[in-house]
Amino acid sequence: MTTEFSLQGRRALITGANKGIGQAIAVGLARAGAHVVAAARTNCDETLARVRAAGGLAEFLQMDLSDPAQGAEILSRAGPLDILVNNAGIIRRADSVDYSEADWDAVMDVNLKAVFMLCQAFARQIFARQANNPDNGTTGRIVNIASLLSYQGGIRVPAYTASKHGVAGLTRILANEWTGRGINVNAVAPGYIATSNTEALRSDEGRNAEILSRIPAGRWGEPEDIAGAVTFLCSPAANYVSGAILNVDGGWLAR
Ligand code: NAP
Numbered sequence: 001m002t003t004e005f006s007l008q009g010r011r012a013l014i015t016g017a018n019k020g021i022g023q024a025i026a027v028g029l030a031r032a033g034a035h036v037v038a039a040a041r042t043n044c045d046e047t048l049a050r051v052r053a054a055g056g057l058a059e060f061l062q063m064d065l066s067d068p069a070q071g072a073e074i075l076s077r078a079g080p081l082d083i084l085v086n087n088a089g090i091i092r093r094a095d096s097v098d099y100s101e102a103d104w105d106a107v108m109d110v111n112l113k114a115v116f117m118l119c120q121a122f123a124r125q126i127f128a129r130q131a132n133n134p135d136n137g138t139t140g141r142i143v144n145i146a147s148l149l150s151y152q153g154g155i156r157v158p159a160y161t162a163s164k165h166g167v168a169g170l171t172r173i174l175a176n177e178w179t180g181r182g183i184n185v186n187a188v189a190p191g192y193i194a195t196s197n198t199e200a201l202r203s204d205e206g207r208n209a210e211i212l213s214r215i216p217a218g219r220w221g222e223p224e225d226i227a228g229a230v231t232f233l234c235s236p237a238a239n240y241v242s243g244a245i246l247n248v249d250g251g252w253l254a255r
Contacts (some may be wrong), residue, residue, distance in 0.1 A: 004237040008033035012234065013078045014117070015039045015065065016088030016183060020195035021145065023047045025085055028227030030056025037078050039063045040088075049227045065110045071117025075125055083234050084122040086115045086144045089163075091197060096158045105137055106157045111163035112170070119185070124150045127185055134169030140183040140186055144171050146228075146245055150189050151168060168245055175243030184242040186233045191249025193221040225250075 012029045016022035016039035023046065030051040031034045036058040038044040038051075042061045051058035063074045065088055075081070089111045092103040119142055126140040147164040148154075154161045167187060175185040192198060192211055200219065202208050212218065229248045232238055247253050 005232070005235045006033050007083070007234055010034045010082040011037065011063070011080060012083035012085065013037040013039055013075075013081050013122075014085040015063070015088055015114075016045045017047050018042050019046070019194060020197065021089040021190065021226050022085075023050070024227040026049055026058065027051055027054060028224065028231045029058070029083070029085075030054060030058055032231050032235065034058075034234070037061050039074065039078070044169045053059060056222050057195045058178060065114035066106065068109050068114035068117045068172070069116060072121040072124075075118065076196060077119035080121060081140070082131065084118060084143075085230060085234075086118055086142070086167075087185045088114070089145060089197075090112050091157060091160045093156045097114060097158055107159035108157070108166075110161050111160065112166040115167060116170060119144075119170070121230030123174075123178055123181075123183055127181065130182065136195070137184065141238075142171075142174065142185045143230050143233050144185075144187040146171070146187040146189040148189060148191055148249060149223060150245065151253065153159075171245060179242040184233075184238065186238070186243065188229045188233065189245050189249065190226050191215065191221050191247070191252045193223060195223060196231050200255070213253055215250045215252055216255065218239065219250065221248065221250055 012034040014018040017026040018040035026036045026038050026047050031054050038047045039061040041064050048058045111113045116254050129138045144167050146167045149161045150164040171187040229246050
């Protein structure tokens, strides 16, 4: 791997790394040379095995983001980090007129509040290391996982849409405040990716055909498609990229 895309010597925390997009990101960052901290509610055995099979380094960190206040505590257990990828997310569907406060709070807590708390704890860690050792050039990278619903409205997913619009705004404000202090903050907005999150859509024949007909690439995305974009944003090749939301959607938003 050329040095512009190498993550050698970097330590990366990925939330929701036990499966789906988070697992692929963990494997992708490890393949680029990062030491991966795979954070999840449930065990990450499959992720750790895939990372090790690719010749990479990984460890598991147990965490539950349904209590976003745990952000600082999670970061304190992760060791000195260079990269934070906020991937964990949930979706709950109901007509907006019937949407429950409990569903609203659950989605906003994991998808938005926890993202902010983790970003804040990460930045505090980086700034403290910079203050303690001004000559060692400590820098950081944050990549938040946004969505097409960071731009579009969607249907029957009010909390998810609000949270993902929030992730886009948060990415921009944190980039404004922290890029000059050594932390680049970006987001990746996945299109329709084949994971458990979208299983219901893919198994509905009509809906599946409708979605596929609108994707210029003509196929669902794979979790690995997202991993490549995240790896780029964490790498030296993206040194001057901050505040960006990189759409990885097979062309959906260009339509
Ligand atoms: P997924 O397979 O359902 O994975 C979601 C991950 O989030 C799982 O690891 C899950 O852990 C974790 N998570 C959920 N609640 C959590 C909590 N309270 N504490 C800690 N972790 C929690 O879905 P995915 O498709 O890979 O989604 C990953 C990210 O991509 C999400 O932010 C999602 O919104 C975003 N995204 C996905 C698509 C898509 O088409 N798939 C499109 C746009 C954006 P458990 O296994 O323990 O529940």
